[in-house]
Amino acid sequence: TYDYFEKRGIPYIKPVPFFGQVLAFFTQEKHAVDVASEGYKMFPDTRISGVFTLRTPAYLVHDPLLYKQMAIRDFDHFTDHVSQLSYETDPLLARSLFFVNGARWRHNRAGLSPAFTASKMRNMFVLISKSAGDAMERLVAYSNGEPFAMELRDLYSRLGNDAMTSISFGVEVDSLTDRDNEFFHKGKRLAQIDGWPGVKLLMTTLLPGLYRLLKLGILYKDVNEFYLEAVSTNIRHRLQNLLKRPDFIHLLLQAREDELCCEQHEDASLESAGFSMATTHAVDGDGERLEWQDIDITAAAASFFFGGIETTATLLCFMSYELAVNPAIQNRLRSEIDSVRGELVDGVTPTYEVLQKMKYLDMVVSETLRRWTPFGITNRRCTKDYTFTNSDGNVITIEKGMNISIPLKSFHLDERYFPDPLRFDPERFADPSRINQDAYVPFGTGYRNCIGSRLGLMQAKCIIFYMLSNFNIEPGIKLTIPLVLDETSAGLNAKHGFWMSLIPRTA
Numbered sequence: 001t002y003d004y005f006e007k008r009g010i011p012y013i014k015p016v017p018f019f020g021q022v023l024a025f026f027t028q029e030k031h032a033v034d035v036a037s038e039g040y041k042m043f044p045d046t047r048i049s050g051v052f053t054l055r056t057p058a059y060l061v062h063d064p065l066l067y068k069q070m071a072i073r074d075f076d077h078f079t080d081h082v083s084q085l086s087y088e089t090d091p092l093l094a095r096s097l098f099f100v101n102g103a104r105w106r107h108n109r110a111g112l113s114p115a116f117t118a119s120k121m122r123n124m125f126v127l128i129s130k131s132a133g134d135a136m137e138r139l140v141a142y143s144n145g146e147p148f149a150m151e152l153r154d155l156y157s158r159l160g161n162d163a164m165t166s167i168s169f170g171v172e173v174d175s176l177t178d179r180d181n182e183f184f185h186k187g188k189r190l191a192q193i194d195g196w197p198g199v200k201l202l203m204t205t206l207l208p209g210l211y212r213l214l215k216l217g218i219l220y221k222d223v224n225e226f227y228l229e230a231v232s233t234n235i236r237h238r239l240q241n242l243l244k245r246p247d248f249i250h251l252l253l254q255a256r257e258d259e260l261c262c263e264q265h266e267d268a269s270l271e272s273a274g275f276s277m278a279t280t281h282a283v284d285g286d287g288e289r290l291e292w293q294d295i296d297i298t299a300a301a302a303s304f305f306f307g308g309i310e311t312t313a314t315l316l317c318f319m320s321y322e323l324a325v326n327p328a329i330q331n332r333l334r335s336e337i338d339s340v341r342g343e344l345v346d347g348v349t350p351t352y353e354v355l356q357k358m359k360y361l362d363m364v365v366s367e368t369l370r371r372w373t374p375f376g377i378t379n380r381r382c383t384k385d386y387t388f389t390n391s392d393g394n395v396i397t398i399e400k401g402m403n404i405s406i407p408l409k410s411f412h413l414d415e416r417y418f419p420d421p422l423r424f425d426p427e428r429f430a431d432p433s434r435i436n437q438d439a440y441v442p443f444g445t446g447y448r449n450c451i452g453s454r455l456g457l458m459q460a461k462c463i464i465f466y467m468l469s470n471f472n473i474e475p476g477i478k479l480t481i482p483l484v485l486d487e488t489s490a491g492l493n494a495k496h497g498f499w500m501s502l503i504p505r506t507a
C-alpha cells in the first residue's frame with residue numbers, strides 16, 4: 001500500500017505504519033486542517049502531493065490553478081464531496097446539499113440556487129437586520145451605559161442562531177434573554193463541530209470508510225426529530241393560514257410547487273455582496289423536477305443552518321479580535337459606519353444597499369476571511385479518471401474514487417500569494433485587482449462553491465455594523481494575545497474564548 005505514490009513519482013509524507021499521516025488527528029496535538037495539509041509547506045514546488053489516511057492514499061492539491069480547473073473546467077471529473085452519509089444514520093444531513101452527490105446534488109443545487117439570488121437575499125435581509133437590531137437593543141439596555149466583559153463566540157452564536165432560526169425555520173426566538181430556549185439548545189447541537197460531533201464530522205472526510213463501517217451519525221437523534229417536527233408544523237400552519245414570510249421555508253415551498261425561479265430581471269446593482277463573494281456558476285438540473293417532501297425541506301433548511309452558523313460566527317469572532325487589537329482599524333471602520341448613518345431612514349438600521357457599498361467594511365471582512373479562514377480545507381472525490389502534468393513534467397492520472405483535499409487556509413497563508421501572510425492588513429484589498437483571485441478562495445470555487453456566501457457576508461456585515469455603532473471593542477482581561485487556537489475543534493476557534501470588553505459609546 002505505502003508504495004502508491006513512490007511508484008508514481010509523486011511527493012508524499014512518509015506514513016506512520018497503520019496511521020499513515022493522520023496520527024496527530026487521533027492524538028489531537030495538531031488541528032485537523034493542519035494535519036491534512038501538512039505536505040503543503042514540505043513540497044513547495046509540486047502541484048499535488050500524496051497523503052495516506054490510515055492505509056488509504058489520497059491527494060492534496062498545492063496549486064490554486066489546478067483546484068480551479070478541477071472545480072470549473074474539468075468539473076465533471078470531480079462532482080462529489082468525499083463524505084458519504086447514510087439516510088439511516090443521518091436522515092437530514094445525508095439529504096443536505098454539502099453531503100449529497102452525483103445527480104441528486106445537481107438537482108438540489110439547481111433547485112436551491114434561485115433561493116440565493118440577490119433580490120431574495122435582500123428580502124431576507126430585512127429579517128436578519130431585525131433580529132440583530134432587536135438583540136443589539138437588548139445588549140445596550142443590559143450594559144446600562146457601563147463597560148462589561150463578554151465572550152463573543154457565545155454572543156455571536158446566539159445572534160446567528162436567532163437570525164438563522166428566523167430565516168431557515170420561520171420561527172422568532174430571543175436567545176439573549178431566553179437563554180435556554182429549545183431552538184437555541186437544539187441549534188447549538190445541530191451546528192456543534194467540537195467534541196464528539198466534531199470528531200465524527202472529521203472522520204467523514206478523513207476516514208470515510210471507517211465512518212460508514214461504524215454506522216455513526218453526525219447529528220444527534222433528538223436534533224433530527226426536533227427539526228423535522230418543527231418544520232412540518234410550520235409548513236402546515238402556513239398552508240392552513242395562507243401565510244407568507246420572506247424566508248427559506250417560503251422559498252422551498254415555492255420550489256415544491258415549481259414556482260421558485262430566478263427573477264427575469266435581477267437588479268444588477270444588488271448583485272455583489274463584496275469582494276469575497278463566491279461567483280455563481282449556473283448548474284443545470286437536467287430539467288428533472290425535484291420532489292420536495294417535508295424531510296427534504298427540513299434537510300435543506302438544516303444544511304443552511306449547519307453550513308452557515310459556525311462559519312459566520314467564526315468570521316465575526318476573528319474580525320472582532322482583530323479590531324480589538326488594532327484600534328486604528330476599528331476607528332476607521334467606525335468612521336465609515338458613522339458616515340453612512342445619514343443615508344438610513346432611522347439613522348440606525350442598516351440596509352442591504354448601504355452595507356453593500358461600504359468599501360472599508362468589505363476590506364476588513366475580506367482580510368479576516370483570508371487571515372482566519374473559517375473553512376480551512378475542502379475536498380472532492382474523483383468521479384472520472386483525470387490526467388494532468390505536474391510541475392516537474394511528470395504526467396499524473398488521478399484514478400476514479402480517489403479523495404482530494406484542497407487546503408484553502410494554506411493558499412491564504414502562502415507568502416507567494418500574500419506577502420507577510422500572518423499580518424492582518426485590510427489594505428491588501430484596497431485594490432482588488434492586485435489580489436490573486438485563484439488563491440483567494442474563502443468560499444471555495446467553481447460549481448460546488450459555497451451557495452450561502454452572499455448571505456454569510458451580509459449577515460456578518462450587518463452584525464458588526466450594529467456592534468461598532470453601539471460599542472468600542474477592547475481586549476478583555478481574559479483574552480489571550482496572541483490567540484491560542486483550539487486544536488481539538490473541527491472548526492476554527494480560540495481555546496480560551498474571545499473575551500472582550502464592550503464599552504458603550506455613550507459611556
Ligand code: HEM
Pocket residue numbers: 097098099109303304305307308309311312315374375378379408442443444445447448449450451452453455456457
Ligand atoms: C463566512 C461564512 C461562510 C464560509 C467561510 C463558508 C465556506 C464554505 C466553503 C469553503 C464551502 C465548500 C466549497 C467547496 O467545496 O468548494 C462551503 C459550502 C457550502 N456552504 Fe458555506 N460558508 C459560509 C457561509 C454559509 C452560509 C451562510 C450558508 C447557508 C446558507 C452556507 C451553506 C453552504 C452549503 C449548503 C455548502 C455546500 C454547497 C454544495 O456542495 O453545493 N455557507 N461553504
